[in-house]
Each structure stands twice: as C-alpha cells, then as structure tokens.
Amino acid sequence: MTPIQWTQNEASIPKEAIQDQMTKIFKDPVFVESEILKRFLVFIVNETLNGRANCLKEYTIAVGVLGKPANFKPSENGIVRIHAGRLRRALDDYYHHADIANTVYISIPKGKYVPEFSTTTKSDSTGTFAPVASLSRKSSNSSYIGHPNMVVAVLPFTYQKNNDLLESFTNGLTMQLSSALMHFESICVIAPQAITSLLSRTSDIRELATNSGADIVITGHLQYAGDRIRTNIQIIRTSNYQQMWCELHETSLTKSSIFKVQDEIVGITVSKFENASAESWMRQAGSVVMAAV
Incomplete structure (x- = not known):
C-alpha cells in the first residue's frame, strides 16, 4: 500500500x-x-x-x-x-x-x-x-490495532534482607516504574499491590504470568556494599523465560540520593520501551502485529 x-x-x-x-x-x-x-x-x-x-x-x-x-x-x-x-x-x-x-x-x-x-x-x-503499530494507542475495548495490549508486571527487585535503605529503595522503584510505564497507552500495567499478593503464593514467573496475564516481567537484583549499589535490571518474556534485555547500573546510594538513583533506573528501563516499535516488542512477547512503524 x-x-x-x-x-x-x-x-x-x-x-x-x-x-x-x-x-x-x-x-x-x-x-x-x-x-x-x-x-x-x-x-x-x-x-x-x-x-x-x-x-x-x-x-x-x-x-x-x-x-x-x-x-x-x-x-x-x-x-x-x-x-x-x-x-x-x-x-x-x-x-x-x-x-x-x-x-x-x-x-x-x-x-x-x-x-x-x-x-x-x-x-x-x-x-x-x-496500518501503523506503535506504543501509543489503546482503544476502548482494550485491543490495539488487531492485537491485545502488552501486559507488563513490575516485580519488586530482590535484595539483601534486613536493610531498611534497600527496602525503601526497591519499594519506591517498583511504584515509579509502574507509573512511568502507564504513560504508554498500549501497555497495560498490573497494579504492584496485585503482584505483591501473587508473589506471596508463588515465585515462579510462568505461574505468576498465568495468574496475572502478564506478557512481560520487569525485575532485577540489588547488591549493596559500602555506599555503592549495583542494580541488575531484566526484562523477561513470561511464555518461555527468555531474557529480552538486561543492563547493569552501578552508582552510589545514600538516603539523600534515593530519588535520584530511582529516576536513573526508571529512565534507563522506560527508554527501552520508548525506542522500540510495537512490532519488535510484541513479536518478542509472542504476539502478532499488522505492520511496523
């Protein structure tokens, strides 16, 4: 055409x-x-x-x-x-x-x-x-140009227990990531509270996906030593456990820099959705789209 x-x-x-x-x-x-x-x-x-x-x-x-x-x-x-x-x-x-x-x-x-x-x-x-597919439009019947919206779940990042700073950091990071992804109108984000409830019953990604309907999971692991924090960020396809993207982010973390570090990690992660076409993400998540941007 x-x-x-x-x-x-x-x-x-x-x-x-x-x-x-x-x-x-x-x-x-x-x-x-x-x-x-x-x-x-x-x-x-x-x-x-x-x-x-x-x-x-x-x-x-x-x-x-x-x-x-x-x-x-x-x-x-x-x-x-x-x-x-x-x-x-x-x-x-x-x-x-x-x-x-x-x-x-x-x-x-x-x-x-x-x-x-x-x-x-x-x-x-x-x-x-x-027809054009992009990460922008969500119709009133929750379909997007012939295919379902991409459902994303943000899991709390794992970390060393009994650390109040890391607990506060990861709780805020989960909420901030979920909020940022909601700006993409073709992405459906599962409420963090629902994910927390599901995780209390299972830690298996595929079972969690079955119960929540998530196509993609965002998660990661935190390592903390001295005032340095190393964050391993992962985007995983739930249907087969395929790791679609990962990145290591390292910086200093103190009580006064929590928001700054959270913003950095959210920016890095969200940019992967901003820069990718709907075709590439949906294809990787196992869905079919009509055309590419």
Missing part, C-alpha cells in the same frame, strides 16, 4: 489553519484522554508560531508543560523525552487513521521538540492508509 506523500510548504500555511488542525486533533480519543499530550502540543506549536522555537528545550517544556520546579535537571530525569515520544507516536497514529485529505500535517522530528507543518496530499487512490 502506497504511503502518504507530504508536500512541504510550511511558509504558506496560515496560523489559523494550524490552530484549527489542533482543534481537530484534540477530538481524537488518545488526546481526549490525555491532558498532558494536549498541553505539550499546544505549548510547542504556540511557541513556534510566535517565533520562540529556539526556546523549545527540554528544560522549558518540563517547567512550562509538566509543572516541574525551577531546579529541574533534564540530565537526571527523562520525563520530557518520554512524553515527547508519546506525542510523536500519537500524531503519527492520528494521521494514519483520520480523514486527512488537503489538511495541515503537524509532526515532531525525532530528537527535536520544534514541530514542523506541511499540507497533505493523498497518494493512495483507495483513500485508505497503511
């Missing part, structure tokens, strides 16, 4: 047409359900239209859109990149499913926060578009 052809004529597009297009986009279910995506798009579009595109940096978006404090440090928190990825995929998905003949196309190039504008022409005479 022939893809959409975009005609680049940004300079000739009136501001009013771009604003009207945003109004249409906001009627899409993904945007109706996400105030953050709407605020993000409005902010970067208005800043660009008002000649302040050079001010669209990770820090200004964090403060202006996400309400982060003035001491926010982008290098230590990837939340802006996470939401930018969500917005980029949501826009791509919208244009591949909406009736967009002779309309304004708003896009966000990868690695950038400044939107680009163009008009569209439809090259496919049938009036239909190639």
Whole structure:
C-alpha cells in the first residue's frame, strides 16, 4: 500500500489553519484522554508560531508543560523525552487513521521538540492508509490495532534482607516504574499491590504470568556494599523465560540520593520501551502485529 506523500510548504500555511488542525486533533480519543499530550502540543506549536522555537528545550517544556520546579535537571530525569515520544507516536497514529485529505500535517522530528507543518496530499487512490503499530494507542475495548495490549508486571527487585535503605529503595522503584510505564497507552500495567499478593503464593514467573496475564516481567537484583549499589535490571518474556534485555547500573546510594538513583533506573528501563516499535516488542512477547512503524 502506497504511503502518504507530504508536500512541504510550511511558509504558506496560515496560523489559523494550524490552530484549527489542533482543534481537530484534540477530538481524537488518545488526546481526549490525555491532558498532558494536549498541553505539550499546544505549548510547542504556540511557541513556534510566535517565533520562540529556539526556546523549545527540554528544560522549558518540563517547567512550562509538566509543572516541574525551577531546579529541574533534564540530565537526571527523562520525563520530557518520554512524553515527547508519546506525542510523536500519537500524531503519527492520528494521521494514519483520520480523514486527512488537503489538511495541515503537524509532526515532531525525532530528537527535536520544534514541530514542523506541511499540507497533505493523498497518494493512495483507495483513500485508505497503511496500518501503523506503535506504543501509543489503546482503544476502548482494550485491543490495539488487531492485537491485545502488552501486559507488563513490575516485580519488586530482590535484595539483601534486613536493610531498611534497600527496602525503601526497591519499594519506591517498583511504584515509579509502574507509573512511568502507564504513560504508554498500549501497555497495560498490573497494579504492584496485585503482584505483591501473587508473589506471596508463588515465585515462579510462568505461574505468576498465568495468574496475572502478564506478557512481560520487569525485575532485577540489588547488591549493596559500602555506599555503592549495583542494580541488575531484566526484562523477561513470561511464555518461555527468555531474557529480552538486561543492563547493569552501578552508582552510589545514600538516603539523600534515593530519588535520584530511582529516576536513573526508571529512565534507563522506560527508554527501552520508548525506542522500540510495537512490532519488535510484541513479536518478542509472542504476539502478532499488522505492520511496523
């Protein structure tokens, strides 16, 4: 199926047409359900239209859109990149499913926060578009472009017992990872409380998956010596115990740096979902998708 052809004529597009297009986009279910995506798009579009595109940096978006404090440090928190990825995929998905003949196309190039504008022409005479799979949309009947949502369970990381610092660290890490993954609208995250209850009855991953419906498990192990913590992070496919990804993260850990270290580990883990297409993750998890991004 022939893809959409975009005609680049940004300079000739009136501001009013771009604003009207945003109004249409906001009627899409993904945007109706996400105030953050709407605020993000409005902010970067208005800043660009008002000649302040050079001010669209990770820090200004964090403060202006996400309400982060003035001491926010982008290098230590990837939340802006996470939401930018969500917005980029949501826009791509919208244009591949909406009736967009002779309309304004708003896009966000990868690695950038400044939107680009163009008009569209439809090259496919049938009036239909190639289906696209990404980690962005969840429909009302809990299906995603012909296949189930990916169900993820975050297991508490194992650690040396009788250590209050590690207990506090891993409890917070579990909650933070679960919360971060919920930003992907095609991922269903099992409540940590439910996982804790299941783990009280079994430690077998396949049995846990059977009882919870999890396709993927995120877990790991903590080692602590002196003020150094070594975290082995794992993403495991539940159907056959295949380790799909792992990474070793080592840094110092004190009571005052708990949040910082948690943010680092969450950022590393979530980036694997942000950078992967739905096809690659679903294929590895044993599901079939219609097409690749």
